[in-house]
Amino acid sequence: MRMRTTRDGRSAVLVYSALDRLHTCVGTDVPWMVLPTERLAEVRDAAPFDLVLLDVVVPEHERAVGR
Incomplete structure (x- = not known):
């Protein structure tokens, strides 16, 4: 999972509420997975983060292609 x-220096994990929103917000050439929200605590334990951001549009020049 990419943080x-x-x-302001905080770490964030970006989450998307639907596949069409993921494609609109970060493009179609990104790896993705389905994860129930209650499992985010396990993710945070393994790779700490400060924020969960929902359906954030990532500017095209900041998008990671094929990663």
């Missing part, structure tokens, strides 16, 4: 750093 992003916010302008």
Whole structure:
């Protein structure tokens, strides 16, 4: 799972509420997985993050292609 750093230095995990929103917000050439929200605590234990951001549009110049 890829984390992003916010302008104020916090780490964030981006989550999307539907596949069409993922494609609209970050493009179609990104790996993805389905994860129940209650499992985010396990993710945080393995790779700590400060924020969960929902359906955030990532500018095209910041998108990771094929990663």
